[in-house]
Amino acid sequence: MTFNFLTPVSDEVLSDNEFLSPQALGTKMRIHSEADGLPDLEGVKIAIIGVLENRNDVNYSGSEVRLEHIRKVFYGLFPGNWHTAMADLGDIRQGDSVEDTYFALRTTIAVLLEKQIIPIILGGSQDLTYPNYRAYDSVLPMVNIVSVDCNFDLGDSSLPMKNNSYLGKIILEQPYNLFNYSTIGYQTYFNSQEEIDLMEKLYFEAYRLGEISKSINVVEPVMRDAHIVSVDLKAVKASEVSTEQRYSPNGLDGKEICAIARYAGISNKVSSFGIYEYQHSQDDHGTAMLVAQMLWYFVEGVNCRIKEDPLNDDVNYQKFNVLIDDDELIFYKSIKTGRWWIEIPFLPEVNNKLKKHTLLPCMHDDYIEATQGKIPERWYKAYKKNSF
Template sequence: MNFNFLSPVSDNVLAHNELLSTQSLGRKLRVHSKQKGIPELQGVDIALLGVIENRNDVNYIGEAFTLDEIRKSLYALFPGSWNTTVADLGDINAGESVEDTYFALRETIEILIKKHIIPVLLGGSQDLTYANYRAYDALMPMVNLVNVDCKFDLGDSAKPIKNNSYVGKIILDEPYNLFNYSNIGYQTYFNSQEEIDLMERLYFESYRLGEVNKDITIVEPVLRDANIVTLDLKSVKGAEVSLKQKFSPNGLDGKEICAISRYAGISNKVSSFGIYEYKPSHDDEVTSMLIAQIIWYFIEGVNCRVKDDNFADEKSYQKFYTLVESHELVFYKSNKTGRWWVEIPFLAEVNNKLKRHTLLPCTHQDYLDACNDKVPNRWFKAFQKNSV
């Protein structure tokens, strides 16, 4: 197995770990160290992976960073009542070129996912999501990407890739594997009207910060349908993070970002999760602790996963039929978890790769709306996309 790209967790972090309670998370992790090498991966469910790469940040001025403070904060937390085994595989250091880092990241993610291990990526710039997405080329035909961010990051795809334009590259670069892109927490004044219009034209989903603040549960179905979840720390409001990390007075608060992370963990489909745009500073404790708690909630979510989407067994769900604007909508409700799905009709003449997307996660509210003759927005966008 080729994990040559990985460098071990620093001795500084390991020395700190030795001083922690034997009940702490750090003492229960399988850690990649200089002394013992890469840990045994048999039985591991989640692997923590640092990526020391930020050269494609539009504001890059040559600054280096480490993830030691995040690790210290995470190791010091206590695990929940989990059956989940977690490993810390250390870091992928910056390669000769950014493309080398992308290659190393892509290879490593592909190996881990094939072993049914969920990589949790800690990174510099968010363009690393592009390499994460490309790892799926050999794994599945179509991918759903969810970006928790104040910006869409569509950018100008004609220019070289940057952390504010990687989504444009994902959409336009072959092979075309992107089925759906969703943004959670965007703030209108950070996005040009052209980008907002383009999101609509492509039938992608976007949830404004105000909508998410009002009712965090609306994002659960979006995350339930995601394969990759990528989180930009600039989406967090400035008051919640340390000096260098501050970006905007408005944003998601700590509780909301952790709830989103837990929803991502609970999703049976999410197979990689990334936290990006980390900027260490001298008063770093708050940011590193927030990231540690985001990771903690993701692990907690993975531990609470329930297989409730087996619709072959009629005893496991209830089925509801509604008629909306001449469309018959068929809803499914899991008897196990109470989660809802809606069926997307397929057009026989459309020959595409999307046959697996027959059921779309939705909310109970979507069903109530359909009963009141209102077409659920998620259903409408998915239906339009399948009709293109």
């Protein structure tokens, strides 16, 4: 299968590469160009894909998605002490219909996943998360999605899908492959009480902006359990971005969104990462730089990944058993990294989604609370979902 849907990175972007330092990212990446065609992907770990689709934006007014500025800024950054090969595969342009674009993106991501290459998707409206999710249909039996967003994007599932209702489509459409959905940085006044109640009823996880700003490290275990990470730039506060991009005076700041991107990169499970709702404008240098730095931190995180498997390694992990009423909670702590997990038991008598004992990433605070007789909320929600 070739990448038939991809068009080359523009000559406008590539011409700037001639003036970059030999150490800059733009001189080290394999880039899809008009002159040389698609690059060889042998050994490539991360591939950038632009998706120029925004027709399902509820505020769509005919504006085009343009990603040249992001690429120029990202290419000009210097890599860290990285060993990961990267490629920029160019753009998926709008199809005759939005569904055509979805098909192109789903097909392209599926091929990359088969090659064990992590796609970074630059969009475009956030409904592109839906074809990203559908690309996993033949890859994983159950998928966890983390959305960095001020909204839940549940919407009205009886209406055609838009960028504020793609989650409803994911939940209700067969095959049902979604196990967990987590929202990071939501703001209550942008979400109806019905949506908040539904998130709770489905045992999905939701972390308010204030909770994230108070302690950014609560994001780490959530990301460690994610397969797909979808970032809506509307989650970033207005003072951090250009005029066209501004949405709300409250939101994540530049350091927080970059830390979240790094946590996503460090996660061994995250196999696709998308940044959506980019609005190009003449004064967008700040926004383009922020997106480029988010990409940089995600790649930095990928380069810092450490494979860990407490269930199959008795040497490098400590095991802790905690009794709470009739429940025995089993925790594991990595001696190497200090990271924690809690075991979710296999339930043979129910329609078990996990099919086996599995580990849920958690924090040291969850263990401390368990020793004080409190069941961790993440464990409770995962257990209840597994009992459906």
